[in-house]
Amino acid sequence: MDCVFCTIVRGGAEASTAYEDERVVAFMDIAPATPGHLLVVPRRHAPHLADLDPEDGAQMFRVAQLLAAAVRRSSIPADGVNLLLADGAVAMQEVMHVHLHVLPRTEGDGLSLSAGFHEPDRGTLDAQAADIAAAISAWPP
Numbered sequence: 361m362d363c364v365f366c367t368i369v370r371g372g373a374e375a376s377t378a379y380e381d382e383r384v385v386a387f388m389d390i391a392p393a394t395p396g397h398l399l400v401v402p403r404r405h406a407p408h409l410a411d412l413d414p415e416d417g418a419q420m421f422r423v424a425q426l427l428a429a430a431v432r433r434s435s436i437p438a439d440g441v442n443l444l445l446a447d448g449a450v451a452m453q454e455v456m457h458v459h460l461h462v463l464p465r466t467e468g469d470g471l472s473l474s475a476g477f478h479e480p481d482r483g484t485l486d487a488q489a490a491d492i493a494a495a496i497s498a499w500p501p
Contacts, residue, residue, distance in 0.1 A: 365401045365457035383419040396436035396464040407456040409447040427462045438464035
């Protein structure tokens with residue numbers, strides 16, 4: 361397996377680590393969108409969110425919450441924080457090892473997360489919710 365995050369987790373590649381425990385490692389993104397941009401990755405390889413051990417996922421979010429608070433207490437400018445998890449190439453996941461971005465935000469930082477939001481009718485929303493609920497009841501495959 362040629363996964364850069366697995367290599368970092370094993371200590372085989374350089375990383376500026378801010379936090380680590382038995383489940384996750386958090387380190388600075390080498391191409392940060394904003395100053396202080398961190399990545400939280402599970403130690404166990406999981407290419408997609410559905411492959412992620414639920415306890416690893418829970419720990420990723422606990423650590424992201426800790427990091428968000430720590431960034432706000434640090435000297436890094438942070439008036440807010442975005443958490444972003446991209447699942448799949450079409451969702452802009454570039455490294456196929458689940459990872460959670462912790463993005464410190466300031467007014468005018470240039471980072472844009474926008475979409476063309478629209479308001480579907482209730483029938484469409486109800487049908488989509490029912491479809492998702494049916495898929496949940498069929499999980500795991």
